[in-house]
Amino acid sequence: MATAVKVYGPPISTAVSRVLVCLLEKDVEFQLISVNMSKGEHKKPDFLKIQPFGQVPAFEDEDISLFESRAICRYVCEKYADKGNRGLYGTNPLAKASIDQWLEAEGQSFNPPTSTLVFQLAFAPKMKIKQDQGLIKQSEGKLAKVLDVYDKRLGETQFLAGHDFSLADLSHLPNTQYLVGATEKGELFTSRKNVARWWAEISSRDSWKKVLDMQKSV
Numbered sequence: 001m002a003t004a005v006k007v008y009g010p011p012i013s014t015a016v017s018r019v020l021v022c023l024l025e026k027d028v029e030f031q032l033i034s035v036n037m038s039k040g041e042h043k044k045p046d047f048l049k050i051q052p053f054g055q056v057p058a059f060e061d062e063d064i065s066l067f068e069s070r071a072i073c074r075y076v077c078e079k080y081a082d083k084g085n086r087g088l089y090g091t092n093p094l095a096k097a098s099i100d101q102w103l104e105a106e107g108q109s110f111n112p113p114t115s116t117l118v119f120q121l122a123f124a125p126k127m128k129i130k131q132d133q134g135l136i137k138q139s140e141g142k143l144a145k146v147l148d149v150y151d152k153r154l155g156e157t158q159f160l161a162g163h164d165f166s167l168a169d170l171s172h173l174p175n176t177q178y179l180v181g182a183t184e185k186g187e188l189f190t191s192r193k194n195v196a197r198w199w200a201e202i203s204s205r206d207s208w209k210k211v212l213d214m215q216k217s218v
């Protein structure tokens with residue numbers, strides 16, 4: 001019998017929650033293992049054996065370990081192709097390439113400004129770190145340009161990679177949730193008609209609601 005895969009890290013981490021929502025979509029049993037980041041557990045030698053950069057998440061499936069949330073999600077979709085949402089990472093080369101294209105757009109274009117904004121606006125105040133207003137303004141400008149591209153695309157197709165919800169959409173959930181739910185920058189999303197429609201749809205998936213519940217229960 002297959003054992004549950006292991007995810008190391010707190011569910012409030014954007015990268016950890018990306019992996020959790022993927023596992024829930026794929027209906028893959030998992031065990032969430034706590035890593036006390038305020039005590040620096042993610043920088044300890046034992047943890048560095050599975051995540052050499054000292055970041056969360058780390059992931060184990062039987063005797064293999066992986067890091068980088070998007071790589072873990074791709075692995076989960078391929079390894080557990082027959083479980084849960086079978087179309088999450090496409091079922092033919094073109095569908096996969098289209099999903100990869102938008103997944104890369106998320107990682108390369110969307111993530112840099114949004115992760116900066118999430119840190120500056122949602123985490124820095126709680127950590128009593130001074131906000132960098134210049135960086136916030138610059139990131140907001142970069143994000144607006146990315147969202148203009150998304151708004152055009154989402155006026156043509158229901159989801160980023162086509163007619164079906166995919167890993168590409170899923171990967172946007174963590175950062176967008178913080179920006180819409182915990183900062184005053186949600187308007188960047190809600191003021192763009194097609195992006196707003198897309199966000200309402202992807203954020204109301206049961207898998208994501210379960211991740212939000214996990215975040216609240218920590």
Ligand SMILES: N[C@@H](CCC(=O)N[C@@H](CS)C(=O)NCC(=O)O)C(=O)O
Pocket residue numbers: 013014015016042054055056057067068069070
């Ligand atoms: N690209 C990595 C990013 C991982 C990452 O930045 N994790 C953050 C939490 S969301 C972290 O561990 N920060 C602590 C640190 O860098 O020391 C991924 O997607 O897995």
